[in-house]
Amino acid sequence: MEAQFSHLPVMVREVVELLLPVPTGLIVDCTVGGGGHAAALLDARPDWSLLGIDRDADAVAAARDRLAGHGTRARVVHGRFEELGDVVARHGEGERVMGILMDLGVSSAQLDRGDRGFSYRHDAPLDMRMDARQELTAADVVNTYDEADLARIIAHHGEERYARRIARAVVAARPLHSTRQLAEVVRDAIPAAARRRGGKHPARRTFQAIRMEVNRELPNLAAGLDESVHLLGPGGRVLVLAYHSLEDRQVKRAFARWAGEDDEPPPGRLPVEPRARRQPLVRVLTRRPRRPGAEEVAANPRARSARLRAAERLDVATGARP
Numbered sequence: 001m002e003a004q005f006s007h008l009p010v011m012v013r014e015v016v017e018l019l020l021p022v023p024t025g026l027i028v029d030c031t032v033g034g035g036g037h038a039a040a041l042l043d044a045r046p047d048w049s050l051l052g053i054d055r056d057a058d059a060v061a062a063a064r065d066r067l068a069g070h071g072t073r074a075r076v077v078h079g080r081f082e083e084l085g086d087v088v089a090r091h092g093e094g095e096r097v098m099g100i101l102m103d104l105g106v107s108s109a110q111l112d113r114g115d116r117g118f119s120y121r122h123d124a125p126l127d128m129r130m131d132a133r134q135e136l137t138a139a140d141v142v143n144t145y146d147e148a149d150l151a152r153i154i155a156h157h158g159e160e161r162y163a164r165r166i167a168r169a170v171v172a173a174r175p176l177h178s179t180r181q182l183a184e185v186v187r188d189a190i191p192a193a194a195r196r197r198g199g200k201h202p203a204r205r206t207f208q209a210i211r212m213e214v215n216r217e218l219p220n221l222a223a224g225l226d227e228s229v230h231l232l233g234p235g236g237r238v239l240v241l242a243y244h245s246l247e248d249r250q251v252k253r254a255f256a257r258w259a260g261e262d263d264e265p266p267p268g269r270l271p272v273e274p275r276a277r278r279q280p281l282v283r284v285l286t287r288r289p290r291r292p293g294a295e296e297v298a299a300n301p302r303a304r305s306a307r308l309r310a311a312e313r314l315d316v317a318t319g320a321r322p
């Protein structure tokens with residue numbers, strides 16, 4: 001049931017505009033997906049080359065196809081942005097990195113591939129892995145995590161207020177094998193009056209939470225951001241499109257930290273240098289995140305929650321970590 005990889009790139013005009021001023025060099029698209037942003041970037045500046053990365057083999061194939069017309073200016077590799085430094089060292093051919101783009105979350109193509117278990121709209125085995133080489137699946141999370149962990153994940157990643165009831169119901173219904181079973185258990189755990197809040201499916205938040213857990217999306221973002229800023233040449237820019245408030249908050253804090261504006265240490269680390277001695281690595285280009293226009297949201301519902309932030313690497317002699 002191989003479908004065409006269909007995904008509309010979000011805020012593509014704003015992404016191109018924010019990258020246009022960077023010097024000649026390599027643009028790294030960390031989440032190349034179907035290659036929508038990548039194609040627009042390659043069209044915008046003939047002096048750029050582009051390295052596309054995706055952890056999903058289907059996306060890699062789709063992006064290679066889409067970008068084939070650009071010849072050697074475009075390379076696409078199967079990889080993970082939390083290992084950005086290694087991937088660029090291996091495949092960047094020594095070019096200076098001048099742009100880094102992360103477009104987070106799942107693609108429409110992943111949601112539409114019913115057999116991969118991302119969506120409550122199709123009945124499928126509980127999988128949800130973006131990278132099929134990974135072991136942990138949604139079935140493992142649903143059937144083996146203890147109730148308290150499940151409740152915590154659903155509440156935190158899903159921002160779901162009935163997380164404890166849902167976790168209890170899931171544990172009672174084990175073993176669960178399919179997305180349909182999970183969607184039904186979640187729906188039945190939510191009080192009838194609250195099931196259709198905002199016109200959304202009652203299982204939407206729980207599915208999102210489990211997907212974020214299976215794919216370690218929040219920790220991976222933290223790791224990818226940490227690597228990105230050190231790869232950029234002076235005047236290079238990093239852009240992140242986030243679709244979840246927890247992700248956007250991480251991006252905002254990372255940028256503030258690099259700009260020397262925020263003393264809060266990253267989770268699990270001690271503050272090493274006092275504020276005054278820390279040299280800014282970047283200038284933040286978006287005080288507030290950019291949002292899509294009403295027209296784009298009407299044409300592409302995936303754009304609705306998008307927040308775009310950008311920062312520019314300063315010319316600092318030290319390669320030291322902030």
Ligand code: SAH
Pocket residue numbers: 007008009010030031032033034035036037038053054055056059079080081082103104105106107108130220
């Ligand atoms: N910008 C793309 C769409 C990206 S959708 C376009 O214009 O077509 C997000 C993509 O990020 C998905 O294909 C997903 O597989 C990929 N992805 C998510 N987390 C990743 C990670 N840690 N490393 C690499 N790719 C990742």
